Amino acid sequence: MIGDTFKALSDRTRRSILFLLRDGEMSAGEIAEKFSSSHATISHHLKLLKDAGLVFADRRGQNIVYSLNTTVFQDIVGWFMNFADEGGGEKNEK
Amino acid sequence: MIGDTFKALSDRTRRSILFLLRDGEMSAGEIAEKFSSSHATISHHLKLLKDAGLVFADRRGQNIVYSLNTTVFQDIVGWFMNFADEGGGEKNEK
Secondary structure, three states: OHHHHHHHHOOHHHHHHHHHHOOOOEEHHHHHHOOOOOHHHHHHHHHHHHHOOOEEEEEEOOEEEEEEOHHHHHHHHHHHHHHHOOOOOOOOOO | OHHHHHHHHOOHHHHHHHHHHOOOOEEHHHHHHOOOOOHHHHHHHHHHHHHOOOEEEEEEOOEEEEEEOHHHHHHHHHHHHHHHOOOOOOOOOO
16 A cells, blocks of 8 residues: 555656645646646546555545645555654565 | 757656665666566566666675665756746757
């Protein structure tokens, strides 16, 4: 699961979308207007962000409104804190 | 650049290798012994980790010894801190 989150964060456009959403929720159309990419491309990025749990998607009438899932950001920061901590965390395969 | 780092972190085996290296440097062979994957697969993961700047690779005779690049971890935590901060950071494309 954290793997999906890191993968979602690996793309510059997706990170830009997250930065936009720091200021509050936005509709898919409002987000797409901020980029030169096609609406279809931005929709695809939004889907990946949603699947990774980084954003919430909320249908309101004909719009889908996106907002940050700040809990997941806290989870990632927690992963790094755990990494820095002597006491364990994710183990190797064998 | 941070995109490559997130991409490298998106794989479970690569994260496991990073956890192993928290305890100190290890040769490619020592790392590979800890996993059920082939040595070639682990070598590929090590290359991606090195290219992402997450580990250092140091040739010593016939061995390549890997160690954590803790600076890059600090950079990522810094990215999240910047993200949490009101004052800006990465901007959108347009």
